Each structure stands twice: as structure tokens, then as C-alpha cells.
Amino acid sequence: MRHGVKISAMSSPDAQNAKKLLRAQLSSARQTLVRDASAPIGLERHLLQLVKHLGAKTVAAYLPFGTEPNIGQFIIGAAGHSLALIMPVANPDGSLAWVRYTGQSAAGIFGFEEPVGPGVTLHEADLILIPASAVDHQGNRLGKGKGFYDIALSDPAVVAPVAAVVYDSEVLDAIPTEEHDQPVAFVVTPERLIEIG
Numbered sequence: 001m002r003h004g005v006k007i008s009a010m011s012s013p014d015a016q017n018a019k020k021l022l023r024a025q026l027s028s029a030r031q032t033l034v035r036d037a038s039a040p041i042g043l044e045r046h047l048l049q050l051v052k053h054l055g056a057k058t059v060a061a062y063l064p065f066g067t068e069p070n071i072g073q074f075i076i077g078a079a080g081h082s083l084a085l086i087m088p089v090a091n092p093d094g095s096l097a098w099v100r101y102t103g104q105s106a107a108g109i110f111g112f113e114e115p116v117g118p119g120v121t122l123h124e125a126d127l128i129l130i131p132a133s134a135v136d137h138q139g140n141r142l143g144k145g146k147g148f149y150d151i152a153l154s155d156p157a158v159v160a161p162v163a164a165v166v167y168d169s170e171v172l173d174a175i176p177t178e179e180h181d182q183p184v185a186f187v188v189t190p191e192r193l194i195e196i197g
Helices: 012-033 039-054 072-077 148-153
Strands: 058-060 084-090 096-100 104-107 113-116 127-131 134-136 162-165 186-188 193-195
Touching: 039 072, 039 127, 039 162, 039 186, 039 193, 084 113, 084 148, 096 148
Parallel strands: 058 084, 058 127, 127 162, 162 186
Antiparallel strands: 084 096, 104 113, 186 193
């Protein structure tokens, strides 16, 4: 349980298979969604609305890659709203290290750009933004299947509210879950901001 959201998990092999199928279905639709030039503007508007709602000063964000929802507008404008950004860097052991975002990046272990900056800890964040393939109305999130964020969010020292960033059509009635899955408190799309519960 996290942020008052109860998880009812499927048996692990069933959930893994259901997640794999759902990811494949959503992946093809994303090829079209990612071309929507208005999405970054809508995401920025709703992310700033959430920041203001929570009074957040330090936000854990991410550098969008591939078809992930593009929060680039929000990242570029963060300094103008007196926001400090911290971002993840993937480690080979499946964990995430966190750095203060300085605008610099370099190729990470998977070959795509990751932020470069002084080391920090995730528990310094007032709000945590994470990409997702989908999320449901109970706050269950479907990630990419590697578990990096679930491991990071399972740390008891991490208490900041978590928001999944997806496209509007990826807010589903229900998604399969496993025991280790960490639910979110908010969902941000280009069209709306949803508070779970």
C-alpha cells in the first residue's frame, strides 16, 4: 500500500503475461500519440498545476525518451518557476541513482541520454514524476517491465507524492498488478490532472 491505495495483485506469471500483452497493444498506439505537437504544452500546464497544488519546490522528473510523454516544455520552464529538478540515472544492478539536473546529459547504460549532475537522493523531492505505459483509476501503473521505479519508490524514506505521466487514452479502468508494483497518487495527461482517490 502507498498513499492510501490498496493493491490487489494477480499471480506473478499471469500478471507478467497480461502486462506484456498490454504493453504491446499500447506501444503501437503511442507511435501516433507522440506526434501530437500540442501534448508537451498540455503536459506543462497540468504539471505546473500539480506543482502549485502541492507547493512543491524540488521535483523528480525524467528526460523523455522515445515515445515517453514529452515533458520537455516543463523541464525547460522549471527554473522560471523557481523549481529545482532531480533526475534518475540507471545503474546496471536495476537501481536508480539521482542527480540534480544541470541541463547536461550523456549516454547512459541503455544508450540513450541521461542527466549529468551532482548526486542527490530521491527523498529530497516534494513531487516525483514518472513515465508510464498506462495507469488505471486506482493508481496502478504499468511501466516498461524493468522495475527501476518500483525499486526506487519502495524505499520507506521516499514519501513524496508520485504522478504518472501518460497520454489520455492510456488512463484505463484496470491494469494487471504484482506485489512489488508501486501505485501513484496522481495522473497527468496532456488533457487533465487526476488525483487518485
